[in-house]
Amino acid sequence: MCGICGEVVFSSGQADTGRVDRMAQAMAARGPDAMGVTMRGRVAFGHRRLKIIDLSDQGAQPMQDPELGLSLVFNGCIYNYQELRAELSGKGYRFFSTSDTEVILKSWKEWGPDCFTRFHGMFAVAIHEHDSGRIHLARDRFGIKPLYVSEAEGRLAFASSLPALLKGGNIDRSIDKVALQHYMSWHSVVPAPRTILNGVRKLGPATVRTYETDGSFKDTVYWEPDFRKSEEDVNRSADDWRDLVLEGLRKAVRRRMVADVPVGVLLSGGVDSSLIVGLLAEEGQKDLATFSIGFEEANGEKGDEFQYSDLIANHYGTNHNKIFIPSSELLDNLPGAIGAMSEPMVSYDNIGFYLLSREVSKHIKVVQSGQGADEVFGGYHWYPKLTGSNQPVADYADAFFDRSEEQLNEAISPDYHCDRNESIAFVETHFGMAGADDPVDKALRLDTNVMLVDDPVKRVDNHSMAWGLEARVPFLDHELVELAGRIPSEHKLAQEGKGVLKEAARLVVPSEVIDRPKGYFPVPALKYIEGPYLEMVRDTLTNSKAKGRGLFNPAYLEKLFENPTQYITKLRGSELWQVALLEMWLQEQEA
Secondary structure, three states, rough: EEEEEEEOOOOOOOOHHHHHHHHHOOOOOOEEEEEEHHHHHOOOEEEEEEEOOOOOHHHHHOEOOOOOOOOEEEEEEEOHHHHHHHHHHHHOOOOOOOOOOHHHHHHHHHHHHHHHHHHOOEEEEEEOOOOOOOOEEEEEEOOOOEEEEEEEEEEEEEEEHHHHHHHHHOOOOOHHHHHHHHHHOOOOOOOOOOOOOOOEEEEEEEEEEEEEOOEEEEEEEOOOOOOOOOOHHHHOHHHHHHHHHHHHHHHHHHHOOOOOOOOOOOOOOOHHHHHHHHHHOOOOOOOOOOOEEEEOOOOOOOOOOHHHHHHHHHOOOOOEEEEEEHHHHHHHHHHHHHHHOOOOOOOHHHHHHHOOOOOHHOOEEEEEEEEEEHHHHOOOOOHHOOOOOOHHHHHHHHHHHOOOOOHHHEOOHHOOOOOHHHHHHHHHHHOOOOOOOOOOHHHHHHHHHHHHOOOHHHHHHHHHOOOOOOOEEEEHHHHHHHHHOOHHHHHHHHHHHHHHHHHHOOOOOHHOOOOOOOOOOHHHHHOOOOHHHHHHHHHHHHHHHHHHOOOOOOOHHOOOOOHHOOOOOOOOOOHHHHHHHHHHHHHHHHH
16 A cells, blocks of 8 residues: 655664655655655654555654654555454544554554554554664565565665665665575575565564664564364365355455455456455445456467456456557566566566556556465465375475576576575475475465465565555455465365365356366466567676676576577476566666
8 A cells, every 4th residue: 555664773873864765755656645754863764655544644654643652654454453443442542543554553552563463454564662762663474565674884774665775775786696596496486584685685474573772683473374274174074164265255355345445356367356356246346346458479379368357247247447468568568567576576477467557557546356366275286296295395396496406507607506405495494394294285385475475475566556556365364364274185176276265166156267277367478588579688688787797607598599488487487588587677776
C-alpha cells in the first residue's frame, strides 16, 4: 500500500533528512497519493502513501503519537485491524484516525513485539520509541512486503526498495559472491539476509529486529511453519481435508476484501485465481473487476491463456479486461520492468506482471492474486520426485536448480567463485531443521518460506507497486498455510499436484479450469531470444560496463550468443536471458 524509508544515526549527530527525502522520492510509484518526511534528532522517517484505508489526512504517515511516545512508518495492510481496534478501545486507548496504521501503534504499546503474532496481514514496519531511543523493524510472516537495510559509518538506512536505498547514497555496490551463486543456481532466488550487493541486506520474513542506541541489534523470529502431523491429521479423510481447505481459503479471501476502495482479481484462468473469483462471487461481491494478459506467440509457443480466463469471467459475469501485448511493446517496456525490480528476478512473469499492473492500475487500486498456491499445496513438478527420497537435497537440486556446480563454474568468472556450493549448503541446512520429516514437506517448507518470498511474492510486490497497485495473496494467509502444513503430502500430490485444492475448487468453479494442463505465465519472446532481443542482450553483456565488472566467462557468453534457444534451464528459462537480466539490472542501478 505504500513505501517506507528512514535513517537512524548511532553516533553523534542528526539524521540526514535530505537522504530520506531522496529515498522517498525514488518510491513515488509505490505511494503516489502523498509523501511525508519527519525527523526527531537522530531518527528520520519517510513515507509514500497509496490511500486504501482511511482516505483522510488523519491516516497520513509518518504517524506520531505523542501521548504514547511513538513514531511509525508502515507499508502493507492489517486485515483484522477493526477487531484489534475494538479490543484496544476496550482497554482505554483513544484513536484519532480510522487507519490500520494507528492500530499498529496502539498494539505495539499494549503488547510490544507480540503484537505481530496478532496481525493478519502483510506488512513492513519501522517503530521509534521516543524515550528509549530504540528502533524496531518488522516484516510479515511471508515477507510479502519488502524491507531493505544498509549500515555504514554509524548510520542505518532502510527502505521498501533496494533502488530507493541506493538513491540515498553511501552504499557499497560490490557484488556478493554467495548471492551471485544463489542467483545463478536457484533461478534468481537469493535468500535473506543477502542481496546481490554486499552493502545491502534484507530483513527476513517473520522477523522483528530491535536496534539499541549504540547500533547493536537483536533479531527475533515470531512465527515458523510446522509440518508435524497429529494422529488425527494422519487419519483424516480426503473429503475432510477438502472441506477444511475450502473453509480456510474462504476465510482468507474474505479477510482480503477489507478496503475503502474496490478490490479486483488478477485472473490467469488457472485453478488458483479462478477459485478466488468464485469465492468472491459467493461472498456477494458485485461488479467484480478481473484482468488477464497475453503476449504474441514465438517459436510456435502460445502466449496467452485467454480461453480459460474467458470461461471464468463469463461464468461469473465479471467486468473482465483482456490485455494483449504485442512484441514491440514488450521490448519497449523491458527497461521499465527491470527498473522496477528491487533485486534481479529472471522469471518471465516479471514483464507480464509489470504490464498487467500498468493496465489494472488505470481501473482499480487493490487486487487479489493467486500466488503461493503451488508452494503451499504442492503444485510443482519436483515435489513428486521427492516422495520417499533417500537423498532429498540432491533430488531437489536436480529438479529445480538451473545449473550444476560444474556449469556454474563454467559460467562465472574465477574472481567470483566460492569455496563451496553455497546453494546446496543452504538447502542442506534448511532440510535438516526440525519440524518436517517427510522429504516432500521439507521441500514445501523451503519453497514456502524462502523461494516463494524471494521470487514470486517479490515479483508481484515490485511490479504491482511500480504502478501504485496493491496485490493481496490469500493463499499466504498464515492460518491457511498452517492448515496445509498438517495435510499429509499424498493429498497434496494427488491429481498431478494440488489434489486437495483441486477437490475444494470442484465445489466452487467449473471443472474445465481444474482438469487442464498446468499453465505458466508465458512470454515466449524472452525464452526464444532472437532478432532485436538477441541484439539487446548481446550489447548489454559486451559493453564497457559489463566487461569492467567481469561477472561471466567470455567463452560461456559466446556459446549462448551462437545458439540461445539451445540453452534452456530445467524450469524452461533461457540461460542467456538469466545472465543478461542480471547485468541489465546492475547497469540500471548505475544510471
